[in-house]
Amino acid sequence: MNCSLASIEFSAVLIHVIKIVVLVFVVILPMVAYSVWAERKVSAIIQDRVGPNRVGIPFTKISLAGLGQPIADGVKFLLKEDLTPGHVNKLYFWLAPALTMVPAILTCAVLPFGSELFGEKMVVADLNVGPLFIFAIASLSVYGIVLAGWSSNSKYPFLGGIRSSSQMISYEISLGLSLVPVLLIFGELNLSTIVEEQSKNGWLLLPLWGEGAVWNGGWDRFFLFFPACIAFIVFTTSIFAETNRLPFDLPECETELVAGYHTEYSSMKFALFFLGEYAAMIIGSGLIVTLFLGGWSLPFGWDAGLMKMAGNPEQVPWWLGLMHIATFLGKVIAFIIFFIWVRWTLPRFRYDQLMKLGWIVFFELALLNIFITAGILILTRP
Amino acid sequence: MPIVVQRPRLTIAEKCYFPAIMKGLRITLGHAIRILLRKKKVTMQYPEAKWDDHLPEHYRGAPALVTDEHDRERCVSCQLCEFICPPRAITIIPEEIPAGDEWQKVEKRPKIFDIDMIRCIYCGMCEEVCPEQAIFLRKDYAITGVSREEMVHDKKKLYEIGGRREGLVNKWNELK
Missing domain, CATH: 1.20.5 (Single alpha-helices involved in coiled-coils or other helix-helix interfaces)
Incomplete structure (x- = not known):
């Protein structure tokens, strides 16, 4: 392979760098910060409180419904004393926060967050193995938690780390298996192609237009709706467990383990765990939206209509591209609010219930679902 | 069974x-x-809206010393409150009332009366134990300061909060 420097096109590299920087620093990180704000605000209104409503623009009395709070929190985290306890294993203690944050951000590389903008595909890496890449990287984040628990050299973090690793390993199985039916239905592992297919022929959970609609002969999609729903429920619940959110936040369950694996952490290192958890939640929502709810596509086949209106069938006009990005972000935000809503509704599972649910219910359900889907596919798509 | x-x-x-x-x-x-x-x-938006007007009569805020209708300090330095105080917030150093003073027959008065408001738990034991009804819990609750010294209420401050309270104890009145 000829891989000299000259063969790399500079403009292509630049475009990719711009995409990565914009996606990570303009979209993901502010979203992480503001999902913390949303978490506090939604929890407040659910519990009949007001929530953060003071912090606004500094040195003025403008409060903007507390929108300055995440920035103030961030500054606070940066300025706090970064304490490394004397009894910890320094190398791994320092490595662990990075190992939770990095995989969470890495996985967003394959998520298509828009169709096209000025002829450029709105995805950092258009891999042909999107979901596999996500699983491969996302499961690395368990190392961050295990290392944090172990290197802290203290009982509570240790127990939290053990719990977290066993939980993540058990739910990874149902996470992967529940996705197989979806991949069978689309016959495709490229997330961008999956979204385009849903844009044309109906979302997986809303097959009401194009070839997916019953009245257009989409009987296969009609019957596949049921296994798709099972896959959706199993996948969503597993994402909850995978991101250590309530009702599955056993690793950091305050009442038993103080704070779980990050008990010994302070300042920005603690914030990295915190941000990693929220980033994982955002990526998880993005994945669910991409696979089940049509990603960036507008419902009811409006994409095709708008493309026709724009005239040129080959190139997506810039306003439609922006609209697609907004649609994707809107769906993701709606899903994050759902995550928060569930967190402030349900109590925590007991640990044996959690394991039972993972191994006895979801694992079997996901496995069965594969066979149901395959059977329906054989019968309806000869 | x-x-x-x-x-x-x-x-x-x-x-x-x-x-x-x-x-x-x-x-x-x-x-x-x-x-x-x-x-x-x-939720009440605290610094802007306050519950002050609705505080009940029995509200236990900051403890304070009071003077009687003759502007005599009621405290006779018996130090019961100092001994009863659970967090030991009260420090009293008594002194003798010098001869020639109008209230010489009372014999003792506090030279120093300090209440450390960092320690005070607003339990009201001092008020309950006081035989002279000289110390009362008022409705002030927002006691703040930027140093530990500032949080110690001395005699002057305590009388400032407490003010004058008439009636109740007539033991040292001229009439009796």
Whole structure:
């Protein structure tokens, strides 16, 4: 392979760098910060409180419904004393926060967050193995938690780390298996192609237009709706467990383990765990939206209509591209609010219930679902 | 006779959590909507709005010393409050009332009377134990300061908060 420097096109590299920087620093990180704000605000209104409503623009009395709070929190985290306890294993203690944050951000590389903008595909890496890449990287984040628990050299973090690793390993199985039916239905592992297919022929959970609609002969999609729903429920619940959110936040369950694996952490290192958890939640929502709810596509086949209106069938006009990005972000935000809503509704599972649910219910359900889907596919798509 | 509590037999709907989860989500959503539509108001925006006018008579705020109707300090330095105070917030150094003073027959008065408001737990034991009814818990609750020294209320400050209180104890009155 000829891989000299000259063969790399500079403009292509630049475009990719711009995409990565914009996606990570303009979209993901502010979203992480503001999902913390949303978490506090939604929890407040659910519990009949007001929530953060003071912090606004500094040195003025403008409060903007507390929108300055995440920035103030961030500054606070940066300025706090970064304490490394004397009894910890320094190398791994320092490595662990990075190992939770990095995989969470890495996985967003394959998520298509828009169709096209000025002829450029709105995805950092258009891999042909999107979901596999996500699983491969996302499961690395368990190392961050295990290392944090172990290197802290203290009982509570240790127990939290053990719990977290066993939980993540058990739910990874149902996470992967529940996705197989979806991949069978689309016959495709490229997330961008999956979204385009849903844009044309109906979302997986809303097959009401194009070839997916019953009245257009989409009987296969009609019957596949049921296994798709099972896959959706199993996948969503597993994402909850995978991101250590309530009702599955056993690793950091305050009442038993103080704070779980990050008990010994302070300042920005603690914030990295915190941000990693929220980033994982955002990526998880993005994945669910991409696979089940049509990603960036507008419902009811409006994409095709708008493309026709724009005239040129080959190139997506810039306003439609922006609209697609907004649609994707809107769906993701709606899903994050759902995550928060569930967190402030349900109590925590007991640990044996959690394991039972993972191994006895979801694992079997996901496995069965594969066979149901395959059977329906054989019968309806000869 | 031992009582055996039967475990409830759960139906399938109960076993699969799902209806219960939906019910819970509906309840929390109901609360969220009620707050969003401002049909319910529960939180008071503290520094702007205060509950001060509604404080009950028995409210236990900062303890303070009072003078009687002759502007005599009621405290006779018996130090009962100092001994009863659970967090030991009160420090009293008594002194003798010099001869020639109008109230010489009272014999003692506090030279120093300090209450450390960092320690005070607003329990009201001092008020209860005081035989002279010289110390009272007032309705002040926002006691703040930027240093530890500032949080110690000395005699002057205590009388400033307490002010004058007439009636109740007539033991040292001229009339008696």
